Amino acid sequence: MDFRIAEVTLDEGSIVRWNPEIDRERRVAIYDLLESNHFAPASKLAGPYRLRLEIQ
DSSP states (O other): OOOSEEEEEEOTTTOOOOOHHHHHHHHHHHHHHHHHOOOOOTTOOOOOEEEEEOOO
16 A cells, blocks of 8 residues: 655645745745655555645
């Protein structure tokens, strides 16, 4: 089975854009997550998975 995150999306309405440096760090963090992720979900549902992040 494919237990990995294949896509990360950000809720643009809840993500604050402070400055270009923070935006760059955010993009690097998402890239690193996509390239180096591995996990085993408790439900064992087949992936790959899509992850959506938002701030509430």
